[in-house]
Amino acid sequence: xxxxxKMFVRTMIGSLICSVTKMLLGPHVFALLVxxxxxxxxxxxxxxxxxxxxxxxxxxxxxxxxxIERLKPHITQDSRVLVVGAHIGTLAIPLxxxxxxxxxxxxxxxxYGLLVQNIALNSVTNCTAINVAASDxxxxxxxxxSRANSGGSKRVPMKKEYMYYYDNxxxxxxRAVSLDEYLEKKDFDIVVMDIEGSEYFAxxxxxxxxxxxxxxxxxxxxxxxxxxxxxxVGQFLSVVAPHFSKMTIPSRDKTxxxxxxxxxxxELYEDEEGDEGIVFEKI
Numbered sequence: 001x002x003x004x005x006k007m008f009v010r011t012m013i014g015s016l017i018c019s020v021t022k023m024l025l026g027p028h029v030f031a032l033l034v035x036x037x038x039x040x041x042x043x044x045x046x047x048x049x050x051x052x053x054x055x056x057x058x059x060x061x062x063x064x065x066x067x068i069e070r071l072k073p074h075i076t077q078d079s080r081v082l083v084v085g086a087h088i089g090t091l092a093i094p095l096x097x098x099x100x101x102x103x104x105x106x107x108x109x110x111x112y113g114l115l116v117q118n119i120a121l122n123s124v125t126n127c128t129a130i131n132v133a134a135s136d137x138x139x140x141x142x143x144x145x146s147r148a149n150s151g152g153s154k155r156v157p158m159k160k161e162y163m164y165y166y167d168n169x170x171x172x173x174x175r176a177v178s179l180d181e182y183l184e185k186k187d188f189d190i191v192v193m194d195i196e197g198s199e200y201f202a203x204x205x206x207x208x209x210x211x212x213x214x215x216x217x218x219x220x221x222x223x224x225x226x227x228x229x230x231x232x233v234g235q236f237l238s239v240v241a242p243h244f245s246k247m248t249i250p251s252r253d254k255t256x257x258x259x260x261x262x263x264x265x266x267e268l269y270e271d272e273e274g275d276e277g278i279v280f281e282k283i
Contacts, residue, residue: 011162037062038090039122042114046148052149053087065089067192070250074190074215075099080168082188082209084179084202085195086113087151089118089127095192095260096127103183107195108145108153109172120256134195134202135176143170154196159227178205178252187212194219194276197228203239210243215281219224220265221274227276233265245281 031042034057047054057202068091075081079099083092086104088111096102097266101190104119104127106112112131119127133141133155136216142156148167156171157164179202193199199218202208210216218240225231241261241266248255249264252272 001008005213015158026279030191031117033121034058035061036090037065038068039093039118041088042112042117042121043085043088044110046147047150049149049152053090054149054266057090057104064276066250067091067093069088069279070279071095071190071192071215072098076141077214079189080185080187082179082190082213084189084213085127086115087194088114089122089129091120091192092129093122096124099174099190100126102127104129105134105179105187106131107143107155107176108211109174110145111150111153131175132182133176134179134193134198134205136178136201138177138181138205141175141176143172143174144174152196154228155198155201157197157228158230161227163223164227176201180206180208180239185210189214191216192277197221197224199224200229200231200236203236207239207243210240213243215279216240216244217277217279219274219276220268220278222269222272223274225269233269234262237261237265240280243282246281248279248281249275250277250279 032045034041041053075098081102084105086092086106092104115129146169148153
């Protein structure tokens, strides 16, 4: 009840801020330009969640710096990188400047529009943006467009908890694909994935890609497993663990071998703690 009240109050305040912003900027403004450590980005002026990408870029001038630094030692100018859940490009664009090729997958059609603009704004020529959702098969899925935090947009959760609906998101249909079937080239060195609970389905549909890549960084949030995909830690690991021999949980400064994957992630899950980028590697 306290969480719902807190979210309700935050939504009311945020909605007021959005209304004032629209009134001041005018009805035809769809993005604001932000100069950040990651590059120049067009961001949604209505994103108001304090933990959201757009607000943090406007306030702090950076996003995902720790994740980029963690990936740098593994990237060369010959690397091919797949970013699944690219949002507006705050990771994909800096990674493109370090590597040979980046393919950026983004399901939200509105956010995809900003991603394309940001690739052009940063004069990046080796980043290809694709507007599809990653899943385990080719299908149409119901998708929520978050108003408070566009980066929190996601497939319609199997359990419709208040935390996903408090900002009255619009529900649309988007095209979802198996990336193994959709992408012609599957030889990526590194995969970065942050897709708000669809990770299990996406991983299931990209087993060939995982066989070939050296490293994958995945956001891990217990409530996404519990409510969005409704899978256990064991099920989640079943589609990623067989391909890798080492796992690092940055938030706990912990690195373990494959025999400890399940216990380590179960502990995180039971403590209801998430991590923005758990890293699986091949030794």
